[in-house]
Amino acid sequence: MRDETIFSLDKLNEECGIFAVYGHPNAAQLTYYGLHALQHRGQESAGIVTTDGRFFRVHRGEGLVNEVFQNKTIAKLTGDVAIGHVRYAAGGSGLANAQPLVFNYVDGELAIATNGNLVNGSKLRRELEKTGSILQTSTDTEVIAHFIARSQKETLVERVKEALHYVVGAYALLILTNDELIVALDPHSLRPLSMGMLGDAYIFSSETCAFDTVGAEFLRDIEPGEMLVLNREGLQTTSFAQPERRSICSFEYIYFARPDSDISGINVHAARKRMGRRLFAEAPVEADVVTGVPDSSISAAIGFAETAGIPYELGLIKNRYVGRTFIQPTQELREQGVKMKLSAVRKVVEGKRVVMVDDSIVRGTTSRRIVNLLREAGAVEVHVRISSPPVNNPCFYGIDTADRDQLVAANHTVEEIRKLINADSLAFLSIEGMLEAIGRPSTEHNRGHCLACFNGEYPTAIEQEKVVEGNK
Amino acid sequence: MRDETIFSLDKLNEECGIFAVYGHPNAAQLTYYGLHALQHRGQESAGIVTTDGRFFRVHRGEGLVNEVFQNKTIAKLTGDVAIGHVRYAAGGSGLANAQPLVFNYVDGELAIATNGNLVNGSKLRRELEKTGSILQTSTDTEVIAHFIARSQKETLVERVKEALHYVVGAYALLILTNDELIVALDPHSLRPLSMGMLGDAYIFSSETCAFDTVGAEFLRDIEPGEMLVLNREGLQTTSFAQPERRSICSFEYIYFARPDSDISGINVHAARKRMGRRLFAEAPVEADVVTGVPDSSISAAIGFAETAGIPYELGLIKNRYVGRTFIQPTQELREQGVKMKLSAVRKVVEGKRVVMVDDSIVRGTTSRRIVNLLREAGAVEVHVRISSPPVNNPCFYGIDTADRDQLVAANHTVEEIRKLINADSLAFLSIEGMLEAIGRPSTEHNRGHCLACFNGEYPTAIEQEKVVEGNK
Amino acid sequence: MRDETIFSLDKLNEECGIFAVYGHPNAAQLTYYGLHALQHRGQESAGIVTTDGRFFRVHRGEGLVNEVFQNKTIAKLTGDVAIGHVRYAAGGSGLANAQPLVFNYVDGELAIATNGNLVNGSKLRRELEKTGSILQTSTDTEVIAHFIARSQKETLVERVKEALHYVVGAYALLILTNDELIVALDPHSLRPLSMGMLGDAYIFSSETCAFDTVGAEFLRDIEPGEMLVLNREGLQTTSFAQPERRSICSFEYIYFARPDSDISGINVHAARKRMGRRLFAEAPVEADVVTGVPDSSISAAIGFAETAGIPYELGLIKNRYVGRTFIQPTQELREQGVKMKLSAVRKVVEGKRVVMVDDSIVRGTTSRRIVNLLREAGAVEVHVRISSPPVNNPCFYGIDTADRDQLVAANHTVEEIRKLINADSLAFLSIEGMLEAIGRPSTEHNRGHCLACFNGEYPTAIEQEKVVEGNK
């Protein structure tokens, strides 16, 4: 059993959202709104830690931001510095894993929140346990905290730097004590992290959309391997590692980020529309209507429709069932036709040749279901267009794709996939097409993107065990 | 004080959603999904009453459907017949007004749920009170129930018919006893109400989108003045009133209904896109981007953009704050820029000439705020296009417009409104344009629509006092 | 089915507690504490209505006072006049029946709360329904409200008087409008109701213990058939009926009231101790320890022990499971010995001759269970002494005794009961002994007590149907 647990820990998906405020009297409430704007990055749990310079105030819970926090809980989170976290958990869940994690160590209280995934997390965890550490969660975040606690360096900054030398992977990191806020980004900047200002207060957020929500101004993105230290003496920046070649996760553009966010200066909605335009250019088709799979594919579908001159219609509707309290239909009701997520709109698709634009195909099961929904609603042809390249390789940096043997594109040709999903035609966007559509003005390798899931070129070393696991 | 209360009762807005199941073992759970699909019609409260032929089971509460009901509450709602209600309350609120209302009267238990608004509700209420009745809610629904209870007719059907002779207005009506389900629609069919089937069970819903959610098939719309009676002997249809000319509320198409619903056989999204197309034809403009005000104006904006050949972009983002538990920002935070509902996306609108498509202008304050949001985000020109005609007259049938003196179009020219909302240009869709865009294949007066808010032609008599109130 | 419902309505037990404040800025909070002090009179639901002279504020819920009310709900109950209610429901339950009930009638809002039970409630209910009234609850309280609403008298006071002419039974009554508070007690004063003062504010309470809790001073008891009217002109007293001979419910002294309350100037704990003393005098026994059944029999047991010179010990312990949320043991766990209510203390009773003092025997099943508990814990003899006379007749005034055929003393001799409950000896207190022990300084018939459950002399007329029901 123990090995299974370790295995599941490695699989634990840590795509999340983080947000911080330094120097604002309403730090907790701003963080609440910020986390709400990042809700799409994690619905499993939410948490905020504040400090007034003397004490921590902590509140965490399972569920959506507005389920976890009420007026009275926010009111108790006093202080002008706050860090917050929303968590998406593909694997282990539970309140214990809700972040920010809070620890007592020799110099006092320490809170830590991360977005990302370590590739050597389980190996480090075993090392810690063998030498007498007690770990309370299954998060990589706690592993980092233990290395900070074990460091014999004098200052917290030095300790954090030492700890980060052990870890390999994708991570955006917030560390809070009663004296300091430390912000760090992995040497490849695999995850997005930006800095803004609201009056005199500094704001940090996984995505820029949260700046708009709280009325903050965007300042700049955090650099690869950069560490920012905010304390009474102001803000200092330093590097904790040799910056590696920038490798921003492509999937942030493809489906993870909110369309109104800018990543590396590029608006996500606009990038998606360009992917849709390019997709039509690469794989045109004659049809009566274009429809997108809500929500992440709508922008690409509109771009596709505009270029194609085919009307864009609402052929698919997403049921916005929210929160953890929603009652799931029984298997019996499902079979009778109760739709949990998507419905096809008969009036729109009946008798029509439909182009269905989706952002990606991972296992292929969802695509098949949607194609069938459209056919049942009367579509005479269903042409599937995917606004990203085929996913051939597992992600070790936090995107919940799948093991290699579950990735339909790792084991099948496009024509085989077309048959599997029951489409009349199927086309993916090319890697080059995607990179041009995103259009980062970069001369860097891969234009500064991580393309590992498309071409297997992982920007970091990958633990041998993990690749084996991924392959088996 | 008493008069104020009566006044506020008249103003009470009763646009809501109703749903019923007759003859399905999971009647309550289906109703739960149906009400969820109708959630946009009312977020104030939700309720379901079921019967197993012997006893009622009742659960109602304030809040969203998934806040009000949990697995355990649904499990208690046994029986194969259910009626449900979601409530939107512009005026009085509170749990007491949550529907369906349940009464004990001489023949047993009776539950009643309505969508709509009576124009003579307050007059009837005063008559009842003067003669010794006790009313527990401020709803028109209860007024109808009292007239049913007072009737000396023998059968429930006859009693309901007698009661409905007293009432004037817009109403879709569900009445449940332990023996029967009665469904009725006002003689002008001001509110939508459709019938579907799921296996052998009958389903009734304010909108057809709920049929898709529960897997039911659409059968037909309920006719003006029609009353359906479902009991052990099956389904009988009858008329309780001379059907008047059909007068479907135009605002259902313009903004109230869900885009994937069909009203009178016309898909709402498609109608809105045609309104957008027609709007460009009537009021063209040169611009760089088209954006719609989420959610109800997106379809019209896409139609406008397609016809204009201007790219449609996500220039405005709606923050989907859900539920009653969301923490409201303080005035101070609002002033600092915390956005509660809409944000403009700087990257999309900065330096651009923007067409902002909205579905309607009522008071004008929202439009001015959105125009300013776009300008603050860097838009160089903001052209406002409204996909409906100017609203000049108050609605007495349940749409929460406003009193006449608050309707900006009742007292200002289009040019005056343009200045008020700070737009570079402003245009409304014409009445004729709207009717053609909706495109009901009708030879009826006004093509079968209620246009009262646009042209003052109310399909029913209006109580004198009410017009006075509206005018003052 | 309908008849069953009416039947169950008649059976509905309405022993409850009421509390009112007139003229204190913290009226709601004081009522909260008052109701908490009356919690033993009803745990099913609680409710408070306040008025600021213009509007009602209402909060009711199922459960204990401290489950139903939170700081924020109390904060919303503004105004300096409040009435409150805790409800005990042997029959029908549910939030709908929670009091105070609130109605809109022709003159405005009206709230009403009662403690007691009508003997002609179901007959009046049927009369109301036949003539078109809609009743929403199964309470007698609502019946009274409808007669008030139907009255054509000019003032509320006249209307209430007219309404009370129709009703027969036991009732302490609070009626609140935005202008007035009306307090009334049935012509036999079957239920207790007292008046106190806190500064300039008037306080009314079912029991005087609530005066101590809120710091109020006891003024006097309400008289039979008295009606008090409090409004801007002060407090007026009047009689709404010919006062009948006073008939205070004996069971208030025996077990219902709190030991620190005074009823008719007699402290309940002291009366119970005297009953215990008298009980020993009437039925002495040799034994090693005396123990009482918690909580209501402790005082009598101490009195018995003091007089007998036998040590009083804690031989039985009550598990204070509180609230509606307590998890009930499964049948299996019960059989394995999980005790829900009482445990016997082995160390105290093992090898001992035990006198178990209890306040009453109704069905006999509880007594048998307790005797067996004591025997299983090692008691060598169990002598049962009951500090009240045998209950031979059902109560129609609100005490939850039972139908006649379930009353063990109605159908068995004392010796038969002794065998049934497995006791070594059994004795009841005599009626005369009980009356002397209570010791009301009265020359009235029965010393001013209702003794109907002991001797069948009902102070009011009893509806024929009820007696039949009771007898069958």
Place this chain on the structure above:
Amino acid sequence: MRDETIFSLDKLNEECGIFAVYGHPNAAQLTYYGLHALQHRGQESAGIVTTDGRFFRVHRGEGLVNEVFQNKTIAKLTGDVAIGHVRYAAGGSGLANAQPLVFNYVDGELAIATNGNLVNGSKLRRELEKTGSILQTSTDTEVIAHFIARSQKETLVERVKEALHYVVGAYALLILTNDELIVALDPHSLRPLSMGMLGDAYIFSSETCAFDTVGAEFLRDIEPGEMLVLNREGLQTTSFAQPERRSICSFEYIYFARPDSDISGINVHAARKRMGRRLFAEAPVEADVVTGVPDSSISAAIGFAETAGIPYELGLIKNRYVGRTFIQPTQELREQGVKMKLSAVRKVVEGKRVVMVDDSIVRGTTSRRIVNLLREAGAVEVHVRISSPPVNNPCFYGIDTADRDQLVAANHTVEEIRKLINADSLAFLSIEGMLEAIGRPSTEHNRGHCLACFNGEYPTAIEQEKVVEGNK
């Protein structure tokens, strides 16, 4: 600030209750009832951990047992082994400190729950932190867990033994893994811990009263320094330390334990009654009534009254405000007389010479308040009798007495205290009188009791810093 925190950690009061089940299919539900029976030992938080031999199930929360657990949470706690904890926290609180604590260490999952207090807890904590451990709570329990994790011994039993060599103080201890349950008691058995059986299942409980509740049979008390190990091979007993002289906390008899519990074979109620009897013998007084301070002094008051021949009456009533949700009165309402905890019953004490029996005097403030309550209610004389000796020294083993400078008896004569509390006379029970009244059949030093708070003879070494703190 850091020093303050350490200080407060030392002050953290760990008087609690623990309960365990080994080998019963309803382990969690039995533990729920067991903890409920131990509720008086801690109302701050409650928790249960179960194992089915493969996985832990954990639920903890702040509040009473029946607030923390619902049917659904208990249903999730599957497995036939369970440990549970209720926590009383004088110092730090919060969910993080709720027990049982659960850790991942190198051999898997480990849960731990303790009752008691270490005297070298803060020193050990600092040692752990200096060498890189992260502590998440302010409990001594976590300190023990870290020493277990750091041990390099092979088996868990050896590790626990090694860890317990470091700790000094009072502790009853439960340790659970997926394979084993370990139960241990400190070498002086300062805290009570007993073993029972329910069918084939072993039950462990801080007090025997919980055995009665779940229907278990008492087997024996755990011995000083004993460690029990329960696993598939059955139950083994061993000693982890040289048993020291038995030193059961006297305050368990005086006020902490439930009256129906037996400690070391002596019933607590009976011991208290004997203390009351002895108290009258040592300090007789002429009076009219005897009253006890609820709940813990009732037994002693009854004993006093029986011996004195003075009637025992309910002169003081405790308001059983339960749960964390109770609304506290404002200062204003308190001053107006709203009583939160105790009321004096005027009818009982007015014009009387009252003996008020209480179990102890710590700071003296409570006694003064109660004497004044009695005087305000009309008592003409108030004689205070305390059924334990004067408390002169702080407790370092978990009883929430106070620092020495707050202990009124440490700095005042009995006559001075009498004046301070405004009594007509005051007497304490002698140490010898108390020991004889408890009556442990023991030839051990101090009859096997810890008397440190009375005579300063601490059974263990006390950290120098602590005494200093206590003295300052």
